[in-house]
Amino acid sequence: GDSVTQTEGPVTLSEGTSLTVNCSYETKQYPTLFWYVQYPGEGPQLLFKVPKANEKGSNRGFEATYNKEATSFHLQKASVQESDSAVYYCALGDRGGNYKPTFGKGTSLVVHP
C-alpha cells in the first residue's frame, strides 16, 4: 500500500534559521502531494498541494518540489518565525481507487525567539 515517511520530530530551531523537513513516499500510482500544518489547538489545514511532478508548491514562505524520480517532497523555509511552530504533515493522494489520502506521522516544529 501507499506510505509516507517524514522527518521525526521534534525539530527545534531559532528564529531566522532555515528549515527542511524531509518527506519520502511510496506508491504505485501517480499521486498528488500535500503539506498540511496543524497549529496548537486546531485541526490541520492545507499548506499547499502539488499534483504534477517537477512542479513546486509554496505558501507563507514554505515551499516543496515534487520530485518523482527521488519520490520526495521535502518542505523548506529559508527563515522560520516563532509563529511557524506547529506540526507539519506530508500526505499523498492517488487516483488508484483508494478513498483516503495517506498521511505521514507528522513533524513537530518548535521555533524559539
Place this chain on the structure above:
Amino acid sequence: GPKVLQIPSHQIIDMGQMVTLNCDPVSNHLYFYWYKQILGQQMEFLVNFYNGKVMEKSKLFKDQFSVERPDGSYFTLKIQPTALEDSAVYFCASSFAGNYAEQFFGPGTRLTVL
C-alpha cells in the same frame, strides 16, 4: 474559506456510556473522515465514508465505533460503550473528491472518558 464545524468542542463522560460526536461538513462535499489524536501524539486515521457507506477503516476503528450521515445531516461518530483509551481529540474532515483532493478539517472534539 469553507469550514467544517464540530459539536461539541469538549465532552466529558463516564466509561461505559455512549457518546455521539457531530460533524457539520462543507456543504457540497461528498467524502467524510474521522481522525483520532491522543494528546501529544500524531493524528491517526479512523474511517472514511462515502455514498452512505464506510469505504475504509483502520484497526483503531473498534467494533464499538460506528458512523453515519442520515439524510445529509450531521456526519456522526458514535462510540458505545466508551473506554478510557477513547480519550482523545477527534477531528472530522471532508473533501469534495476522494484521496487526491484537499481535506478540510474541523477544530476537533476533545473527548474525556472518566
